[in-house]
Amino acid sequence: MSDRIAIIGIGATQFRSISPDLSYKELMFEAAVKAYEDAGINPRKDVDVFVTCAEDYIEGTSIFDEYTPDQLGAALRPMHTISQEGLTGLASVYLQLRTGEFGIGVVEAHSKASNMLTPDGIAACALDPIYNRPLNINHHAIAGLEMHRFMYETGITEDQCAKVVIKNRKNALENPFAAYGASLTLKDVNQSECVACPCCELHIAQPADGAVVIVLATEAKAKALSKKPIWIKGIGWINCTPTLESRDWAKATYCEKAAEMAYKMAGIKQPRKEIDFAEVDDTFSYKELQHLAAMKLGCGCEMGKWIDNGVTELNGEFPVNPSGGSLGLGHLYDASGLARVYMAVKQLRREAGKLQVRKANTALVQAWRSLPTTSGAVAILSN
Amino acid sequence: MLTSKDLMGTGLSSQDFKQKKVLVEKWKANAKYGWDQGIAIGRYLRELKNGKIIGVKCHKCNRTMVPPRIFCEWCFKPIDEWVYLKDTGIVNTFSLCYVAWNMERLKEPLIPAVIEIDGASPGMGIMHLISEVDPKKVARGMKVKAVWKPENERTGAITDIKHWKPVK
Amino acid sequence: MGKRVAVVGAGMTKFVRRAQETGKELSWEAAKAALDSCGMTLDQIDCVVLGTAPDTFDGVHMKGEYLSDGAGAWGKPYMRSYVGGGTGVFAPIHGWYHLASGHFDTCLVVCEEKMSSYQPHPQGAFLTIFDHTTERPLYPNLLWIFALEMNRYMTTYGIKKEDIARVAVKNKKNALDHPAAQIPEQYTIEDILNSEVLAWPVQRLDVSPVSDGAVALVMANENVARRVTNKPVWVEGVGWALDTAYWTNRDLCYPRYVEVAARMAYKMAGITDPAHEIHVAEPYDPFDYKELHHMEGLMLCGRGEAPIITAEGKTQRDGELPICPSGGLLGVGNPIAAAGLMKVAEIFWQLRCEAGKRQIARKAKRGLAQAWGDLMQVGTVIVLGV
């Protein structure tokens, strides 16, 4: 068994609303080349295990696993797919390295969201085929229902949710990777077209294409290869129920439990004090607040005050999504978690440029698999 | 020990469905895609439209590959060169297939094959169909040639080659 | 190899052509049976891993999420791994690394497939495993690639169809003793050779059926394993490899990805002479030639030699190297991911001498299960021992 695991290389393409010049293989290749150069390794010789995170319906290919090895340098090597969020994929490589059998592992996730011509029709297929799907209701209804109940129970207002959008898209203006940087007003957000009330268009992260590759190593390998290893101090991943009927509708229980798991591993008792900044899921504006509350950074209503008082701004006391989050970067489907890892590592290495937060020693990264799931992961990274 | 009495699992016959003994729900997925062809396959299809088969070469391992890709998967580096290949090849392996993709029975067999393309490195094949031949006479090692669609019917697709036929 | 990990319980549903149960319910039936088999309850399980093949079969996007409650994942760390047909043997490897990492004490491993949901015929789902741009426009079916590979294998080594048909006869007969089997039957070689030609050289009886079903294992670290059972079956080695997607650039006569995976597992298990150190094996047999092909990839015999030792009867239950004593996919059925895990469960039962009528004649201390998947591309291997 190897005790500590570090991130020694990161690579990502830019995130864009479309990427018509590259196939998904080429997109993955670009991110992989960058990650391997960052880590200073040759995947054909140095990497022991590979993981990619993908879903068939999103790719439009059954057994998409088939098409993953070549562009990552993984042909004829131990490689497998995890049909899960990228951050859970990171956990899977973490576990493999912890067995002590392997020295270096790679996790990849990507999004070719623009290649889905019928994203809502595809998302509908994720609903229970006998109890939910026959109602023929757009899956965003779930976000509307949840947002409404969350606001009802916490007293959070639509304006406070809108402020999350404004903050994240503003941060994204300074992020060269981001597809959706913008300077928005409350009016812009609140008057955008309604999708599933109270969730209107600008409360929803818009899709983006992109790929992210992260290289992990055991302590011995990391120390030999990297000047700035970023340590995985804690990681947790949890599923709650997939049935809409028995899930929680105000609380993000999956996130709460995943955070408990990660905090326990990292020895974190007072997250607010021990963590410097967070990159958390904000595929819907309210989700950022809901997830922060679930991770015990404060109660729900407190998160409303945070956003009002600028606590989570780039220069605030506890920056949240300094990268721009999914609202600013673009929603990368199962690559979202790894994009957040990428951005957090940049911060922890103090390479975040204009987005650099003042104190960046311990980062909280969290991911959710989006509608209709109750599945998510949390990681604590530290320099 | 596994015994039949503890085993769960309720088998139904097709009759159970026909006679509506069980309730069912149906769904047809609305799952449509426009996959970006990208650099390598984009060029491959454009060349097919021109009636040509193009491959790529890696100078490090000296392989000429088809279908083209932008990277060499063994050396993990960008490919070095585009190479036009011939529209002839040899049958690496084949089948005589009497069922369509959806399991409908076919009267005349389709003859799918892996065809090693002349000009590419040995063993570099593509999957395609063989026709204009007595199925009994198809054999491994048989020399075949592409039968192209007329130029004005070509769209930039693998089906711009209608099929492959034997050359003597 | 990390912490020692054992299989301590196994359970499965019947394999049937069309199940009334939903996929979730099948998962629960298998998972519950596995827990019951070792007297454990869900609250004693620390994490859950799931294996299931294409979502298009069940007709549910993000099938891993959908099945999670049936697999016992409520409120637990849960992952779904996916390597096509290789998934069923990968799932316990996935469970292995959860436990060998030292992060968890117990893991529930569940594999499910409900192929019957796909209309009009589950085979249609395989169209979309081919490259969307360069292959799908030719409307390929899954039989094509098997037929192409089988033909290449036969012509490379000069193997006759009757040599291959012996596998179908053996496995379908073995399955007569499997209580969960879908299509056990006593056939002759002539029956196989006279069955309907689907995609020459593949005929109807060369092929395993489409099925619905689920299988589950309970895995545990050494401390827990010794507490819950006096017959733990240890994971001695695991291996997996994914070959290039450019399958038409490879020689299909030999499954090198299986060899790479096997070498990894053998190294971990300290095996240098697999043909003698492996006492019973369940190589993947969705088609009869595949069993032979995989025996060679696993180095249980030389290249092109698998048909010979099969003809000699060595691979029968009373032979020197029993192969697929369960009846395999050809006899028990092929709910893709679940079928692979059924093989691991069979080795578990064989090594514990709990296989009943299927118990092999020789004493076995070490066995192996292997699955294959994707475009003739994935090898997954697990070596178990007592």
Next chain:
Amino acid sequence: MAFKTRITKPAEAKAWYGELPVESLYTMGIAGEKFFRTLKDKGKIIGAHCEKCDYVYVPPKMYCERCFEKLDKMVNIGLTGTLTSFTFVYVDVDGNPLPKPEFVGLINLDGACTNLMHRLGECEMADLCIDMRVEAVLKPAKQRTGSINDIKYFKPSKKK
């Protein structure tokens, strides 16, 4: 180095079009068959009670997802409940704009621990509030097919 050359002409950046042709036939399952038969034949909604967890699932499950015990004790649930949340959806299932929004609610049926997602009907936007009482409106017996759509929608209960 990632790419030596890239596409530089827009006309060369093309997509290949296709689909996942998936037509599915779903059985209702062991628990679902009971639920939908009862709904169709008797016009009643049933749930499954886990005695160990004291939790009532509506619709019923064959097993308790929390403790994994088999659930074969079905309980009758009324057609009335409380609105846990609601939303107005402006797009159809495929994302196309709807001429008028669809009202969707989460209904905690009396006696259930769970929330059922369904349509809301016979109401205006202003009529709705969280925690209000609602009741199921079923299709006439002859039109029921054994589907979640045998419940037409839920409507606000008349104030007594």
